[in-house]
Each structure stands twice: as C-alpha cells, then as structure tokens.
Amino acid sequence: VTVAELTEAELIARIQAKLPPAPAWLTVGIGDDAAVVEPERNRLEVLTVDAQVEGIHFDRRFTPPDAIGHRALAVNLSDLAAMGSTPRLALLSLALAPALDATDFEQMIGGVAALALRHRVHVVGGNLTRSSGPLMLDVSVSGSVKRRHVLTRAGAKPGDLVFVTGSIGAAGAGLQMLGASSDARSSCRSRYLYPEPRVATGALLGRNRAASACMDLSDGLADGARQIAAASRVGMVVDADALPIDPDARGWFETRGADPVLEALTCGDDYELLFTVRPQWAGRLRTVQKDTDVPLRKIGFCTRDRAVVLRRGSIETAIPHGYKHFG
C-alpha cells in the first residue's frame, strides 16, 4: 500500500495513533485550522525549524524510515538544547511522494513519536503534502526557558574556557561506514542514524548559568568554534590533543588514511554542544556534571586575538573551514 491510496484523513489518523494523549496545556490539537497552546508562565519561548531532504540530508538506501523520523526531530531538539531551553512541542510538515510505502510512512512517524515521547515533546499539528520530488520532513519546534537562563552564541569573553559534550567524529564515521557498506562492527552507525540531542545537558547549562555561550555541532566543531568566536567577537584556541574523538571513529579515519583530527573537526551530524565557561564558573560546571552522565570535556580557551586556531603540540594553524557554498 502506498500513501497515494490513502486519504489525508487516514494518514493523519495513523499519525495520531502514534501520539500520546494531549497534555493539559494543549487547548486545541490536530484537526482544526491551527493548534492552540497555553504558554508556560514566566518563560520565554524558543522557536526553530529544520528540514531534512532526501538526497541532501539522508540517503534512503541506508537510512531506515524510523531513523529519518528520529533525525528530523533530533536536529531541532539539539537547537533548543543549545539555547538552554526545554523542548515542549513540535509541528510536523511532510512532503511525500505518492509512491511512498505506507509502512515506511508509519515507521518514519514512529521514529519522530518515540523521540518526542522520551523528551516529553508533543506533536501539536502539522501539514501533509504530495511532492514530485524528494521525501522531505520539515520540523518546527518550540521550547521554553527563563530569561536569565538563555544561552546564545554571543556571550563568550577572552579567557573563557571552551568545552564540548560527549564525543565527536562518530556520526561522520558512521555515515562513511554506511555509505561504504562496511562490515566493521561499530556504534558509529547508530550515532549517525539515531543521534541523541543533548536536551538535559543544555537545560542544565542554562539553569545553572554555567555557560557564557553555547551552540550545537550540527555542522561540525570547526564551524561551531568559528560561529561562537564570530558572534562573541573573540578568538579561540582549540587543543587537538584534548578533542574527545570517538575511538571507533579515530580507528576508521586512520585506516582510511585520513587525519582523524581534521575529519572529526569538520564532519557534521555530531549533535553535541560546544560551549564556553568563565574560569570562575568551575563550580557551576561541576554542578552540571554531577547531574548528567554526558562527559563535559575542556578543549580550549577564548582569546582577545580574533583568530580561531587549532593547536597541535607547538604548532598552531587556522581551524579548517567547513562547507562553504550553497550549491
């Protein structure tokens, strides 16, 4: 059965069947012209949207439908985490080829729904449209945060220390493994397919006012370092030896003759958080670390000089540029 054989109402019913009961703050849910929600008291609202396009952001040959759904929501939750906010709701806009298998459709929705449930995010509405083109998932999310807990990219100062959560390089290596149909046993594939957005850690960094700037690593650490530096008008020194490169990823890059440091810095899809911390906030950061299992690793510091450099032993080079042109 393809989605073309179902009515829009039937497709929406299959989505609703995967969603938990509506929360009390949802006044009007799916099925009207728009959703109506009660804002959270004394909180600012944080909004973002991100699209996943077949052939650009995922390859259906090795990305199962539930992973497509998972990733479409995960990238957005990662953005909310980077602002120090707690996610609350999502809108799901899907462009589907009529020939899409209805079971694949349901598994894709299942991937969204499972991640949403774990983070108590409610899907309050959305849109379904046919498309002659690639499968496309556009997810908009909203989260909430207290005003004094907002994290932006712009708050770093010279002397601030630079940290990253978790590990880097695994998703990039996993994507390469999947593309090469490698039979290497490794958790890297699932790091690419089912990234875990750092929702709790982002909220903890905000709530404890432990970070002076923060962003997520969707486009790689090199890009993240440049973005925070530019927004904060500082420079940055990143210590290559301190980078928490995933061991499997390091091995994979090395056997392929690539430099693991450069690969791990420039590959995207690591939904980790890059953040800066004032030296005198070490205690706040310890509080955060006590409440999360996610390792928080110091990898560098901010400088008055505006260059963003990678230090390898005694050699400093400009940190590599990520992807540049739109086309």
Next chain:
Amino acid sequence: VTVAELTEAELIARIQAKLPPAPAWLTVGIGDDAAVVEPERNRLEVLTVDAQVEGIHFDRRFTPPDAIGHRALAVNLSDLAAMGSTPRLALLSLALAPALDATDFEQMIGGVAALALRHRVHVVGGNLTRSSGPLMLDVSVSGSVKRRHVLTRAGAKPGDLVFVTGSIGAAGAGLQMLGASSDARSSCRSRYLYPEPRVATGALLGRNRAASACMDLSDGLADGARQIAAASRVGMVVDADALPIDPDARGWFETRGADPVLEALTCGDDYELLFTVRPQWAGRLRTVQKDTDVPLRKIGFCTRDRAVVLRRGSIETAIPHGYKHFG
C-alpha cells in the same frame, strides 16, 4: 547569478535586508541556534505550518516569485485568522534548487516580507536547504488570542446561521485563466496570485465572540461546510442563490460551460472565512461588520439532521465532495 553561487550566509543576509527592525519582544533573532521571543501576556498561542510545493501548489510558468512568497505566508495567516487570533511571527524554511535565480529568490522573499509587514508579522528565523526537487516553502506561524476569543470548527449548533466573508470562486477562476493563458481582463488572477487573508475579520469575529465556529476556505466552501458540520456534529443547508460568487468568476465558468455554483463551491484557494453565528448574536455580527469593509454574507443555516446539503430553489442535493485521495 544562481543561489548556488552564494553562501548560505549571503542568502540569509539578503533575507534580513528585506525585514524591518526586530520588535521589542524578540529577544534573540536570526543568526543563533533558535529564536527567543517573549510570549504575549494573558494570551494563548496559536501555531500552524503549511507548505507550498512547486508543481503541486503553484506553477512557476505563471506564478511570479513574489506571488509564491506572498501565498506561502498568506495561507498560514488565513489559518490563524480562522482561529480568531492575531498573527505575530513566522519561521521560513526553504528548499531551493541550486539553479534558482538569485533575483527570483529575492523577489520570493520580498513577497513574504511585504505581506508580513502589512500584518505586523515578524520573520524570526528559518532554514535554508538545497534540494534536487521542486522549490518548496514551508512557513510556520504563531499568533495570539485570548482564551475566550478562540474560534474552532467545533462550536456550531443546530439553528446557527452560516456566513462567508468576501466572495468565492475568483481564485479558482483566476487559476484557470492563468493556466489557459486567457487574455480576459479580470481581477481573478490577482485573487489567485495575491490572496488577502482575512486577518482583521478573523480577529474581530473572535474578539466580539460573534462566531460559534470558524474555518478558512483553503480547500473550498463545500469542504469547509463538511468540516464544520463534522466537527460540530450538525448538518448544514447552504443556499445556492445566496452564495457570493465573484461576478467575473461566474462569467468565466459559464463561458466554459461549467456550473458556476459547483465550481465556486469546490475550487480551492479562496482564503475566505466560513463561520457560524447563533441567531441571537446578530448584534455582535453587526458590530463586526461596522469595523470591516469585508462583506459578511449569510449563506445558510445549521441543522440537527447531519446531512450537508446544497439548496437550489426547491431542490436539495448533497453538497459536492472535494478532493479525496492523497496521491
């Protein structure tokens, strides 16, 4: 110059250049991981998303770029109006072919920005992605409304009167004229290309508590009547003679040998509001009509019997079904 020759940062800069200064309630705007906004006090928030896909929702052969942008926002503002809410902000997610002309891109954004400005809607963020497929604009919007002013589809009762704003059929006729490259002089084309969402009228209906149910006519009046009837668990009688069919559209349909009533009922793209009114609320409705130039036309009434029928003279027939299958 195509968009492929520009960087993402350059494209974003061209968008920002078309936007007015940030409003005071926008704490963090374009350029961070997400936007941060201050909710409006004592209001509920209304959220919706809608996509416009080339080849499905618009044909680039006769839809100029600024109309593509205009329509992508207009359909969403229409949904917010149908809930009785006042629009506030939008997120813009665009999937662009690398070969898209940069001037077309700017005109498309200009179409969004001009309509946004007129309705004091601020574009607070968005997403840009390449796509191998059709041009696609996904717009998410948020509006605000007082709890007791929310309009849904579900509040109609037997005996309520049925109204429609403005006129119907013009957009459908305009689309046919454009597709047929007709040289008929008519305002129908611009009704299709630049629909005016009934933003002020929707808010007035909500604020005056003048409507018991409301929805917008994106899929045609026949579909709208069925949707309100189903959600409210009532039936409806629509009087064919009372329908405010646009005179140009009527003429166009007649010369093509089509039934103007059936065409006007089933063609979509009329972003008018269909709403129901308790008979004893006539005074409230007069108050609304005093504050808007948009005609509010009585076209029928709700019944206990659940059938949704079209009355033509003494003959009653089931109201036609709109578009059914997804594929």
